[in-house]
Amino acid sequence: MSSAEQRREELKATWELARGCVKCPQLAATRQTVVFGAGNADADLMFVGEAPGANEDRRGLPFVGQAGGLLDQLLSEIGLRRDDVFIANVLKCRPPGNRDPLPQEIDNCQDYLFKQLELICPKLVCTLGNFATKLLRGDPATGITRLHGRAEVRTIGPREVRLYPLFHPAAALYTPSMVATLREDFSRIPDLLQEALPDDRPAPVPDVALAFEPVIEPSVAVAVVEQGRETSVVGQAAEPADQPSGEGPISESPRQAAADSPQLNLF
Numbered sequence: 007m008s009s010a011e012q013r014r015e016e017l018k019a020t021w022e023l024a025r026g027c028v029k030c031p032q033l034a035a036t037r038q039t040v041v042f043g044a045g046n047a048d049a050d051l052m053f054v055g056e057a058p059g060a061n062e063d064r065r066g067l068p069f070v071g072q073a074g075g076l077l078d079q080l081l082s083e084i085g086l087r088r089d090d091v092f093i094a095n096v097l098k099c100r101p102p103g104n105r106d107p108l109p110q111e112i113d114n115c116q117d118y119l120f121k122q123l124e125l126i127c128p129k130l131v132c133t134l135g136n137f138a139t140k141l142l143r144g145d146p147a148t149g150i151t152r153l154h155g156r157a158e159v160r161t162i163g164p165r166e167v168r169l170y171p172l173f174h175p176a177a178a179l180y181t182p183s184m185v186a187t188l189r190e191d192f193s194r195i196p197d198l199l200q201e202a203l204p205d206d207r208p209a210p211v212p213d214v215a216l217a218f219e220p221v222i223e224p225s226v227a228v229a230v231v232e233q234g235r236e237t238s239v240v241g242q243a244a245e246p247a248d249q250p251s252g253e254g255p256i257s258e259s260p261r262q263a264a265a266d267s268p269q270l271n272l273f
C-alpha cells in the first residue's frame with residue numbers, strides 16, 4: 007500500500023470515529039451532521055476555520071455559505087479551486103446559535119484536527135480567524151489582527167508546517183476593507199507554497215493510532231464509498247440547503263475520484 011493510500015485510509019478511519027463522536031454533549035445533541043472536512047486528501051494547502059455554521063451543519067460540508075463563496079473567489083484569484091485544497095474546522099460540530107467554541111470543546115476536538123494535519127501533510131496551513139490561529143500556534147494571547155499575513159514555520163505533531171494566519175472570510179464579509187486585506191494576504195499563498203520547509207515531504211507514514219479515545223454513538227452506521235478519480239470530499243453527502251444564516255450553496259458538486267487516488271469521498 008502506498009503512503010498516499012495509507013494516509014487516505016487513516017483519514018477515513020478518523021472520519022468514521024468523528025462522525026459518531028459525542029464528546030461534547032451539547033453539540034452532539036444539537037448537530038445534524040459532523041462536518042469533518044472536505045477537499046483533496048493529499049493537498050499541499052489546507053485551510054482551518056472555526057466551526058460549522060447552520061448550512062454546513064445541514065450539508066455536512068465546510069464553508070458552503072457566503073463565507074465559502076468568498077473563499078472560493080479568493081482561491082480562484084490565485085489559480086486554485088476548492089478541489090486543490092483541504093478545508094477543515096477546529097470544531098467538527100456546530101455550536102448552537104453559532105456561538106463561539108468553548109475551551110472544553112476545542113480541547114475535545116483538537117485531536118481530530120491534528121490527525122488531519124498529520125495525514126494530509128500540507129505544506130501550508132492557512133488558519134482562518136482567531137480560534138484556529140490560536141490553537142495551531144499554541145498561543146492564546148496573540149490574535150489574528152496582529153498576526154494575519156505573517157507566515158511562520160511551526161512544529162505540529164511529527165512535522166514542521168508553515169502556518170499562515172488569515173482573517174476569517176465570514177468576518178470579512180461585513181467589512182470591505184478586510185476583504186481587501188484578505189485578498190492581499192491570499193496573493194502571497196502561491197509564493198509560500200513554493201517555499202521549502204526544513205522538514206519537507208514525503209512524510210513517513212507511521213503506524214498511527216489516535217491519541218485519544220473518542221466516544222462513539224453505538225447506533226451510528228458507517229458506510230464508506232470510494233468513488234471515481236476526482237471526488238475530493240470527506241464528510242456527509244450534500245443536500246440542498248436553505249439559507250437561514252445567509253450562506254449559499256457551494257459552487258460545484260463533488261466529483262468522482264479513483265480508488266487509487268489520494269482523494270476520497272466518504273458518505
Ligand code: SF4
Nearest residue numbers: 027029030099114115
Ligand atoms: S469532540 Fe468534535 S466531533 Fe466530538 S462532539 Fe465535540 S465538536 Fe463534535
